Amino acid sequence: MSGAESIDSHLVRVPFEALKRAAKDRKAAVDEAAEAVAAAFGSGSARAANGGGGGDGDGDGDDDADAGALTAAHGTSAMETEGGGDAAARLDTLLTKLQGIKRKLSAVSEAEASHALRVRARLDFLAMVGPPPKTGVIAWNHKRLDLILTDYLLRGGFNATAASLTQRAPHLSDAQLTDFALFESSSKVVRALTERRDCGPALAWCSENRARLKRLKSKLEFKLRVQEFLELVSKERRLDAVAYARTHLAPWASTYMPELQRAFAALIFTRSTKCKPYADLFDASAWPELAQLFLRDVYRMHALPQASMLAVHMQAGLCALKTPQSYAASCSREDPLHLAEFQALARGLPFAKHVHSKLLCSVTREIMNDANPPMVLPNGYVYSARAVERLLEAGGGAKLTCPITKTEHSADELRRAFIV
Numbered sequence: 306m307s308g309a310e311s312i313d314s315h316l317v318r319v320p321f322e323a324l325k326r327a328a329k330d331r332k333a334a335v336d337e338a339a340e341a342v343a344a345a346f347g348s349g350s351a352r353a354a355n356g357g358g359g360g361d362g363d364g365d366g367d368d369d370a371d372a373g374a375l376t377a378a379h380g381t382s383a384m385e386t387e388g389g390g391d392a393a394a395r396l397d398t399l400l401t402k403l404q405g406i407k408r409k410l411s412a413v414s415e416a417e418a419s420h421a422l423r424v425r426a427r428l429d430f431l432a433m434v435g436p437p438p439k440t441g442v443i444a445w446n447h448k449r450l451d452l453i454l455t456d457y458l459l460r461g462g463f464n465a466t467a468a469s470l471t472q473r474a475p476h477l478s479d480a481q482l483t484d485f486a487l488f489e490s491s492s493k494v495v496r497a498l499t500e501r502r503d504c505g506p507a508l509a510w511c512s513e514n515r516a517r518l519k520r521l522k523s524k525l526e527f528k529l530r531v532q533e534f535l536e537l538v539s540k541e542r543r544l545d546a547v548a549y550a551r552t553h554l555a556p557w558a559s560t561y562m563p564e565l566q567r568a569f570a571a572l573i574f575t576r577s578t579k580c581k582p583y584a585d586l587f588d589a590s591a592w593p594e595l596a597q598l599f600l601r602d603v604y605r606m607h608a609l610p611q612a613s614m615l616a617v618h619m620q621a622g623l624c625a626l627k628t629p630q631s632y633a634a635s636c637s638r639e640d641p642l643h644l645a646e647f648q649a650l651a652r653g654l655p656f657a658k659h660v661h662s663k664l665l666c667s668v669t670r671e672i673m674n675d676a677n678p679p680m681v682l683p684n685g686y687v688y689s690a691r692a693v694e695r696l697l698e699a700g701g702g703a704k705l706t707c708p709i710t711k712t713e714h715s716a717d718e719l720r721r722a723f724i725v
Contacts, residue, residue, distance in 0.1 A: 313431060313449070315610050319484060320423035322608040326517075327417045334413060338406045345399045426481035433476070451477055457615040459488040460600075462495065484609075491603050498596045502536075504529045507599055514606065523602050527557050528595060531568050535586055539576040546572065623651040664724070668692035668708060679722040682707055682714050687722060 434448050451474040458467035464485065471477040494510055497503040511518060511526040518525065530553045537546035550569065558565055567582070574583040604611050623642070631642035631651075641647045664673040666689035673679040673689045680693045686707055688696070696705035697716060704713050 313434075313614075315608065315614075316427045316431065316452075316482075317424060318608045320420045320427065320481075324417060324420040324424060327413055327420055331410065331413045331417070334406050334409045338403060341399060341402045341406070345395055423481045426479050430476070430479075430482055448476055452482065453614045453618065455483055457613040459483070459485065460613050462492045464489055464492065484607075487603070487607060491600065494599055495596045498592050498599065502592055504533050504595075507595070510599075517606055518602060521602065521605055523605075524561070525595075525598050525602050527561055527564075528598060530554055530557070531564070532591060532595060534568060535571055535591075538571045539587055541575075543572055619650065620654055623647065624654050625657050627651050627654060627656050629656065666692050668695065674724070679724070681720045681722050683718050684710050684712055684714070686710065690721075693719060 430452075434445065438445055451470060455467045455470055455477065458464070458470065467483070468485070471480075471483060477483070494506045497506045508526065508529050511529065515526070534546055534549055534554060537543075537549055554565060554568075568586065570583055571586050574580055576587045578584050601611060603609070610617070626640065626642055630636055631640055632648065636643040642651060664679055664687070665671070666673055666677075666679075668688055669692045671677060671689060671691065673687075677689045677691055679687045680690055681687050684707060686709055688708075693705065696708070697703075700706055700713070702716075704715050706713050
């Protein structure tokens with residue numbers, strides 16, 4: 306997989322990973338059902354197993370088999386021997402548990418079907434787009450660009466604008482191509498953190514996905530707990546903060562002791578402190594940082610790229626164009642990086658690596674090489690041989706006019722330049 310296929314691979318990877326998680330949930334539910342049945346009938350099965358193996362090998366084999374059968378029968382009827390009321394209660398408990406597992410399996414089946422539809426729709430979309438053609442690349446890119454812009458808008462929380470874009474793009478009419486549900490649920494948590502300064506929805510999300518977050522070695526839940534502790538300290542509720550720390554922060558002591566010690570020091574320094582290491586604990590920037598940490602874990606859990614595809618494409622293009630000449634005063638006006646806005650976007654990106662310089666004709670926009678050599682006019686300007694032919698045709702065949710200086714020159718005044 307390479308090129309556009311590798312860049313667009315996340316389209317299929319996201320629902321495929323969700324399908325794998327649903328399969329794991331199905332296996333867990335089946336295992337839970339098996340354990341429930343084994344627990345309900347385990348004592349009888351154990352008695353049957355012990356009875357069946359009671360022969361010592363010295364007696365008659367038929368007598369041993371008969372004895373084993375009688376003991377097994379006694380084991381399978383263990384519930385009856387316990388008493389009718391106890392057996393009925395155990396069966397009711399088992400039935401209730403199995404009904405709950407059945408509902409869980411039904412939900413898993415619906416989720417699997419939904420994820421499978423998403424995988425199919427996205428594979429069909431990628432097949433429809435196909436690999437980049439040799440001609441008509443702009444039209445090919447337009448099909449992908451709408452999806453890239455939708456992803457960018459959803460990541461920024463502009464869900465209504467993203468929905469409007471998908472409605473106007475006919476090739477995005479299938480809702481299975483986008484992850485609206487995922488981004489909408491994520492945006493609610495982000496708004497709670499950044500606008501209301503409420504950790505509740507984020508903590509609820511952590512509780513639902515604790516096992517997966519543990520596998521990812523996420524610090525999100527710990528950071529949220531610390532932030533709630535600091536909020537209690539900032540409100541001068543020290544006793545409540547201590548009680549909260551004992552309940553919710555103590556379990557993290559073995560993993561994040563240095564950070565916990567720093568947070569507990571806030572009980573002494575309080576919100577009004579000027580001591581920078583502890584004053585930073587109460588800084589308002591903690592809330593946007595928590596939102597970013599939450600989004601990072603959401604993207605990791607659902608196999609989404611950390612950066613939007615729009616940013617990836619933009620950075621790739623800027624890297625290809627960025628050279629030291631782009632920041633010079635004599636930079637060509639045709640270079641996008643002569644604009645301050647593009648220079649800001651390219652800040653921190655590496656320069657393009659050009660082993661050999663390439664000369665581009667300003668008339669034909671073609672590369673000048675041995676098949677299309679550069680031709681020098683007496684005024685010092687250089688154009689490709691094909692451009693010179695075009696200019697001579699425009700001038701009647703004997704003379705040409707320089708497109709920049711507007712001076713006229715005859716064909717025999719031109720000299721070929723050689724690239725070393």
